[in-house]
Amino acid sequence: MSKLLQRYNDRERMNHWFVVLLFVLAGCSGFALFHPSLFFLSTVTGGGSWARILHPFLGVLMVLSFLGLFLRFVAANRFTAADKEWKKQMGQLLKGNKSAMPAVGKYNYGQKLVFWLFACSLIVLLITGFLFWRPWFAPYVPIAVIRVAVLLHAIAAFVLVLSVIVHIYAAIWVKGTLRAMTRGTVTEEWARSNHRIWYDDAMKR
């Protein structure tokens, strides 16, 4: 058994999983209102009317709890010059050729991209969502504005869901990743092969 490195502390992990729960609930209630084939998901939150009532509250709560993650991880997710090389080699990685990848810190370019897609789509969802939140806010917004807001809301939700799919898939694909969020720790091997710079820093500490 190899040594373990701490990657996320308990607060970070609980914050993450709280966002996950809210994402599932807001997602189900939101999907229900988006496409008829997904209307059955409204039962998750108690039927059509309850989906409509709860969705905005769940969404606002999700954004607020994501803000916690954002503030914790924004520094580590700033793009750097080194990300360019990783971006260039991304195609190789997808083909399974990991040896071509440059050493990265706590997060690689792909992870950073997902982080910022989350942040950007959530801010669009938050702002546009308020504009057609009934019964409280929508009556004060011109219908022409609401029409644009609903479209942007749907596009942002689509971007968010796609990013989440990439996020989940990466965690399944790269073995040893999931335990970073479930247990808070990763193996030295995982850290060395996937986040070399972060590993070296951790070893110095």
Added chain:
Amino acid sequence: MASLQTQDVVARSATTTPTPQVRSAVAPVAKLIDESKCIGCKACQVACMEWNDLRDEIGSNVGVYDNPADLTPNSWTVMKFFEVEPKAGNLEWLIRKDGCMHCEDPGCLKACPSPGAIVKYANGIVDFISENCIGCGYCITGCPFDVPRISPKDNKAYKCTLCSDRVGVGLEPACVKACPTGAINFGTKEDMVTYGDKRAGELKERGFQNAGLYNPAGVGGTHVMYVLKHADQPELEKLPRNPSISPAVSLWKGVAKPLAVAGMIGAAVVGFFHYMKVGPIEEQPEDGKREKEGS
């Protein structure tokens, strides 16, 4: 009200399979409002309240005849009065009975996310099935005429039903029955178009050169039509010149819907096959060396 089981439903909100529509002998209907015959008595408003058991709050006088000032969840039709000058120096008092236009291509139905909350019957009537309404207000977003209103009492959307319950048993709408001057007519859409054109012709002979039928093509025509004295200037009475479902709404509840769902399912499927083809990235026991087979 509940869906009328005796009527064919040719379109149903948030539904992707065919709706009941075997009855083939149903003629589209229409209400024709001839503003040149309207005296603004509001009998239609009263009849609407009476038949539909609606009692709006007693409001306050805002200085004009309009009362209430706009459509509400409890006032499905409202007489609107306009003091306008179609030609400079030529004051006219126009009166328009406002309410749902019953579009052939209803924006409310297109936008509605709740299965069966909005239906269009074979006769063309667009009806809200209130028990299926979830109160999201998407119908308001979709409507090119700003008609649906959500009640603060129950968070359900309401509008003119074109008295679908009366029409379903062969009666004319209550407002038509009550109109003392024959300004509101009801019949098959074909007959009403013919009659409307005839009335417009008569008005032209009387000096209203631009009289005409308001049956806007942008929404596929409507099942409530107006004979306007100034059909070239529908804005005089706050009617949109070329109403159609907003492109944003068409995109949102049109192509974006299946594309987005396909995109999301597609992403998950691509991920699945990527995993099966390429395989996972394993933890490597030692720097730069691959795990031995079978170890």
